[in-house]
Amino acid sequence: MLKNLNPKAQIKRLRYIYHAAPAPLKGKLKVCLYLACSLPIVDLIIVFVTYVLMMALQKQSLTVLGLTFGANSLFIAIMLFIGVTLVRQLLEFLSVRESRRFTQFLYRQYSAKLLKNYMSMSWRSFSKETKAVRMKHLVATSLDSAYSYQVFFNFISSALNLLLLAGSMFLVAPKIVLGGLVLLALFMRFSSKALKSKINQATDAHNVHEQRYYNHLNESLNMFREMRIFGVSEKMGDRALGELEQLSEAKVRLSILPYTPRIVMESVFTVAIGIGILYVIFVDRTDTPQLIASLASFMLLARRMIPSMSMLLSSYSELEGTYSQLQVLHREFSDMPEQEEDRAQTNPPGHELLVLSHVSFSYEGRGKETIENFSMNVSAGDRISITGESGKGKSTLMMILAGFMEPHKGEVKRSALIQPKLHGIAYVPQETALLSGTILENIVFGNETVDEEKVMRVLSLVKLEELIGKLPEGLQTVVGDNGMFLSGGQRQRLGIARALYHEPQLLLLDEATSALDEETERQVMASISTCMKNSAVVFISHRKENSKTHATKVVEL
Ligand SMILES: Nc1ncnc2c1ncn2[C@@H]1O[C@H](COP(=O)(O)OP(=O)(O)OP(=O)(O)O)[C@@H](O)[C@H]1O
Structure with missing residues (x-):
């Protein structure tokens, strides 16, 4: 259940998710993390290369990190731009592939472990819970729990991306970045407050209706003949479908709510970039080449930052939902004290x-x-x-x-x-x-x-x-x-x-x-x-x- 979205609680959840990964999978987890972190670094390099390219296009010389690009370095700048962009595409492909593989691998592991535990439980423990709930844990809870790692990678990657890109912008235009950061902090605080109770309600409704839906489906399928003979199949079907309707509504709310901040943020960014372009066009300045190069880099930054921002915001709100599923799963793993044991071979006498x-x-x-x-x-x-x-x-x-x-x-x-x-x-x-x-x-x-x-x-x-x-x-x-x-x-x-x-x-x-x-x-x-x-x-x-x-x-x- 979503109780709060404050940053401290979110950091606690991220730590929990990281440490909860099974020890033999820590290596794979680290590979995914390195790949997710490499993307923001390459993005930053691309922004620099774009700046160099823009300056070269305008036949301006430039020194970056001790390297001097003369007025005729257009060819080198283009090659650099193409090379780094291709490296980024490759890294993105690897990062997406490895993180998806990791998530699916974990899902298989969770389901297998849960199934093994269920099948070796004592009858008394096994019969305490309905089969519908067991099925739900095997299929949905395991998948949601594994998905929390996807959310984790998205969160880390987008947060680092924003940090690096905002940091580089800060070097060029500190006032704009500081103002932007204040605005962003205010916006996140406002949006998380506004969304918190709505997401809470939707998550609660989602869990309740999902559970009931599974139970009703299980009963309807198990009691097909009884339902028909007593003439209640339609009523019972409606009962399940009523839950499904509520579940769908909760799912829609849960998927739409995290998008709302993104839409507002994108609109704000677009307006800011538009104002920047108007400024370059209408204000006569001596440093126009640098300004054009900066604006091009800023636009590229914004192109990278906007998706990162929306990913950060959506993974920020998704984090608690998937984290709570991971906790449910871990409770299932630890709540199984009564395992079927190999009984002592207490041979009675004779035959x-x-x-x-x-x-x-x-x-x-x-x-x-x-x-x-x-x-x-x-x-x-x-x-x-x-x-x-x-x-x-x-x-x-x-x-x-x-x-x-x-x-x-x-x-x-x-x-x-x-x-x-x-x-x-x-x-x-x-x-x-x-x-x-x-x-x-x-x-x-x-x-x-x-x-x-x-x-x-x-x-x-x-x-x-x-x-x-x-x-x-x-x-x-x-x-x-x-x-x-x-x-x-x-x-x-x-x-x-x-x-x-x-x-x-x-x-x-x-x-x-x-x-x-x-x-x-x-x-x-x-x-x-x-x-x-x-x-x-x-x-x-x-x-x-x-x-x-x-x-x-x-x-x-
Ligand atoms: N899982 C359970 N949880 C709680 N009580 C149970 C459970 N299973 C059976 N009982 C109760 O234990 C008692 C004995 O049940 P059991 O099925 O062993 O009886 P039985 O002699 O086999 O009955 P029958 O001849 O009707 O099949 C009953 O009162 C029943 O309600």
Whole structure:
């Protein structure tokens, strides 16, 4: 949020941005900075060369920095002018290219780091925030944060440009420059005061509406069918578009406001140059050649100074917005204490895969414990059915078994065979999440080596072999967004096939067969039992029949 635009605060922000750059990128940052600073220096040289050229055009001799240019130095002056201008163009190209590359490189790094952090967070931390917000940070906040370096380079380059050019003007016409500087200071103070509250409001509105827009979009896309069936898709669409309208308005205000001072400044400069020309034309003076050369140099100065001035003013006002995004991002990086850690390999004795001793768990903000003083063992070969009324904590227990959540009290011992990062556990929830790609991709799920024979075997275990055989593109059939081209039961069976393909030591099924008809469910459960002879299966099912037929142990919550 934009709180103040005073120079001290801005310098603090610039320092923060500089020091916040990741250490391995400091070298690249310095290259960008040198390039950005080299441009104002070359601009200054061009102004001198222009002065020399103007004097040579009028056949006047001149001594600059100990070098004497005679009345016939026109050729040298032209060559100098062309040479230095070309060097400037090259430097500008390099500076723009390197700073853009740096910004994009940083954007990729920020997004990658954030994604890595999100994917290694504990489930408890991950589920504290909506996916829309996570998405916003991954895409928009990372980009805005990286863009703060672009603003930083623009600020430094334009400030140095103005300083050097105004300094050189000062040597020639100190009174004009002093007057100009006073005017500029007054103008900046006045304009930043006038703009401050407006930019504040626009930034606040921008952040609020952007957040709401992302949330509404996420909800509309996720709940497409519900919105249609309840006849609210238009209303919900309007809700998102209403936010977008407000967001666009805030964006327009935010992009226009910084331009206003520039337009005023350009008008003032144009009038001043016009008055200078009129003065040369109408006032008869003896030093006309020097005056013409100075005026030409001044015009060139102004041509460079006006864009620098506008860049300085716009980067000055943009600085806080991008800086606050950089802070948000850094908070995201540091606010992730609960990372998924490699758990200690506390091997339980014998064939036990998992031992829960006096475990209690409660969700934040829910006073009562969801799981209270609970103990259980899971050994290879076990078929355990977890039963209990709705809301009793069956899924919560599954999440603890899977290692997504750690209990507050009690102890969980996991065999080295089922450390989550060793892929020893497979977890299939009721709502199977599928990739939008092919059936094959969904089964091998990120594995580089594909064993098609094994794929066909697991498909036959979940009774999907026949269906795949009938599909013209077989395993290469695309399943659509989260498997929307498949039935609910087919999606669930694909989820189970994926789990079996990974040959887990412990298979957790959280109502993973709820969408199947009784006969298919019985066949699938029997296949699982047979193929997982040496492993353990823990399942939740609301059909009592399943506990009776497929379980060796029943745990009542
Ligand atoms: N992320 C969460 N934050 C806060 N409370 C939660 C969260 N997830 C579940 N709960 C609460 O914990 C309790 C147990 O939920 P859980 O999903 O484990 O029950 P369940 O036995 O699997 O229910 P069902 O049979 O209906 O699926 C419920 O009261 C639920 O409201």
